[in-house]
Amino acid sequence: MTTVVWATCAELPDGDPDDHLALPAMAEVGLDVRYQVWDDPSADWSAPTVVRSTWDYATRREEFLAWSGTVPTLWNPADVLAWSTDKTYLDELAAAGLPVAPSTTVRPGEQDRLDDVVAAALAESATVVVKPTVSAGSKDTRRHGDPRAATDHAADLLRAGRPVLVQPYLEAVDTDGETGLVVVDGVVSHVFRKGQLLHAEAEATPGLYAVEDIRAREATPAQRRLAADVTAWLAARFPAHAPLLYARVDTVPGPDGEPVLLELELTEPSLWFVADDSGASTRAWARALAQRVRTLPA
Template sequence: MVPTPDRLRILLVTSVEELGLDEETPLLADALRRRGAEVAIVPWGPGTDWAAADLVVVRTPWDYTPRREEFLAWAGSVPAPLANPAHVLRWNTHKGYLVELAAAGVPVVPTRLVTAGSPTPDAQWFARAGDEVVVKPAVSVGAIGAMRAAYDDPALVSHVADLLTGQDVLAQPFLGSVTDRGETSVLFARDRVSHAVRKVPAAGDYRVHEEYGGVNTVVEPDPAELEVARAALAACPGPRLYARVDLVQGDDGPLVMEVELTEPALYLVEHPPAADTFAEAVLGWR
């Protein structure tokens, strides 16, 4: 990026693998350029003059999970203002934060955490999570490493044993509403609601991600969903340029499935006006 005295210089951070493939970040870049900013999309890590930027915005570093500490060390070393900040990224890149949110009184999908190297729980331990459970690595994206199974399925214990050799693991009850109603994602720009998207899995699946056949639809979140999403955000560290709160329906109302403060899809393709909303948030960050 060549410095220009009268233009805000913004770097949007992706991963090497996503350069040229990520559909969302170019939409945000275009919205920023229309507002006079100088923008480049670059992968995190070495090879970029981070000090030349006025602002560095973390967007789609989807390759960080096997190199979390390296990624966080990079974030902590960026000399320019970083959004979201490094301490927020550290907190959010380990899903153990769900246990913290629950302790703070936020309605969360019941979550049990097993640390790497611990003895593998037995079937009775999983039974306390539910008749059917979902397990996943505590550091993961896109349902990688996730498994849904009956609590007494030997394959579940075997899968968790494999995961625990190198990473922490979460166990949660499987909620039938995920297959019937899907998840609702509420998107925030500087803690103000931008829009919401309903994500419904393909028939016979429980994963709502598009790569598994999930379908996204822009929706109006109901008041209960907004209340829980705001409560979750209020319990998270800040400041936050962007946030996405993923909700599922429990027996007594919405529950937080995840809070994405690191590399959330913002669904700018599904809701194009949001590119302008987030561009304005970026320009107002400093």
């Protein structure tokens, strides 16, 4: 057996239950998975490491990225993590012509822009979403119909030094949900549906992450095309790392009903093996990881 380390957070020292579904497949390909907490100062990172359930980094991103730079073999690699832990990457994909959720970034010091930015988003939808650019698990992300509540929420985040994204709420998520395409080594492994998470004027989620309603789903041809386009774009953006071991392409129907990218999860996505009864996705994931471990330079 070869040891691989899956990095997790102190609140989940034994990892994410969904990831446990892949452990039998890992054992079959000769991989012994050991969980370690990313910010445990006594942990040894000499074994090949996969970032998994490190869901507490959002308010400590610099520390998290500094840690990632010290791990000799890490998937996804540190420069990919640095890029993907700040949701302003959406601007880069939009500039490349890919369909992304309409978003405006407001940075600390730009509070004066908030009224206009919120009003512009409210012109496109009855409610707006305010989220920190560095966020995970829906934490600190909220939906508002009242412009004052939206600007207050955004101003609180800016005061705490956190840039924010303001987006029109994409209402089709209420009926169609979110469609996540899990891409392993550049190929779609499986697809899941996530129910909508944000209720207007609800409080921010108190825990480590919001509880999610996950089901199996078939992707539409348009969703598959978007995942393929994003995967090809990523290969050009990070040629030294292509194909990435894992990527999760989260899509929702945009204003015209065509899928848009809501999030490109390259850091610590839940892979939602629970949405694939066949078990094929856990075997593909195990094969992909085993292949990488086998071909590491000695």
